[in-house]
Amino acid sequence: MRHWWWKVLCVLLLVYTAVVGLQTPLGPGLVHVDPARVDTGLVEIQLTGYATHFASCTSGNHVWFEKAGIAVCQPDIKAISDNTILVKVSPVHSTSPGMWSIVVDNATDGPLRLADAVYINSDGIAMTAAPCGMMTDNSSPSSFGPQFPNRSILNETIRNLFFHVPMWFSMIVLMGIAFVYSIMHLRSGSLDHDLAASIAVNVSLLFGALGIITGSIWARATWGGWWTSDTKLNGSALTLLMYLAYVILRGSVPDAHKRGRLAAVYNIFAFMLMLVFIMVLPRLTDSLHPGNGGNPAFSQYDLDDSLRAVFYPACAGWILLGIWAYNLRLRYGRLNALLDENESH
Amino acid sequence: MRTKVTSLLILVMLLALPASSFAQEAAPAWLEETMFASGKINTVLIVVSVVLLGLGGWMFAMDMKLRNLERRLKK
Secondary structure (H helix, E strand, C coil): CCCCHHHHHHHHHHHHHHHHHHHCCECCEEEEEECCEECCCCEEEEEEEECCCCCCCCCCCEEEEEECCEEEECCCEEEEECCEEEEEECCCCCCCCEEEEEEEECCCCCCEEEEEEEEECCCCCCCCCCCCCCCCCCCCCCCCCCCECCCCCCHHHHHHHHCCHHHHHHHHHHHHHHHHHHHHHHHHCCHHHHHHHHHHHHHHHHHHHHHHHHHHHHHHHHCCCCCCCCHHHHHHHHHHHHHHHHHHHHHCCCCHHHHHHHHHHHHHHHHHHHHHHHHHHHHHCCCCCCCCCCCCCCCCCCCCHHHHHHHHHHHHHHHHHHHHHHHHHHHHHHHHHHHHHHHHC | CHHHHHHHHHHHHHHHHHHHHHHHHHCCHHHHHHHHHHHHHHHHHHHHHHHHHHHHHHHHHHHHHHHHHHHHHHC
């Protein structure tokens, strides 16, 4: 029991992550506007929601457009289904052209906002600057149990938070283990410390590779490309290449003691650079990742409580899995080294 | 030897990643449809599958290593 309680904990945490992370329903949200550009004349705009209750809510819907602090009510609306609503934009007087945000509001879903949803050209189309009469009756949207927030672009992929982000945390923890063993090797000269460091790097690369592949898939579905020139993406790619260089460098030196010292020194520099590439540089510039260009991604704006309830156990579970994999691989490595030693005697 | 081959594969894959961003317009429609359907839930399923496949692949590699070790021990 003493030796494997944390392995049981790891499995339980990952089961919890999979079940709650995939099964918790997504909250309502606006996902699509058609057409996204309005030029002239009376135009019917179709709004598409996800997990919404436009038709079945008892309160009826309010729709208003917002721009620069002006709220313009749209009285001519028709809910076709729970996920579709039609809005007739009525020309009244001229406004300035630009992007308008759209808000749909009912008592069941609460106010749903799609920022910069529609471009309205000034000529012909205009709207009275009158806010909807009943914007206050929806202060407490009725929700059933915990829901994940339905953010624009992200939608269901917000669940990837539990499967993509912890890969990097696992990788960083394993690289940290390698860093500690490298320092220990320089102090002791023990070949076992060098072995432990190299195996930690080995397993960390598995998690790094999984992180970069899952990130690429996620980016395609949200940012629109398999790869973007975001600082965090390039930083993590550089990190992986740097650690691959560690593997190649270590493999290219035949003498065991020389190999250990060289690899340890390289690894200490690599770890420092990894911290700069992944933790420091993305925060100094703008990044598509949340929480960069300033503070870590744990602020209340980035992480909802419903997400935290899964995200933290998920991180613990995946980190434990990484350590477990490292543990297995290290035991194999030690047995192999023992066998080498016996054969050479 | 095996680790070197794996490393090289990852390297090639990493180098190919930025190149694929130029080809994003040519992404096949079925992939698009699959990934974006139903509030993009399939993207989550693909991500979870990739993680499981990756870990499964690692398990296989570990299995091979242990088999080689057993063979050496028997000698």
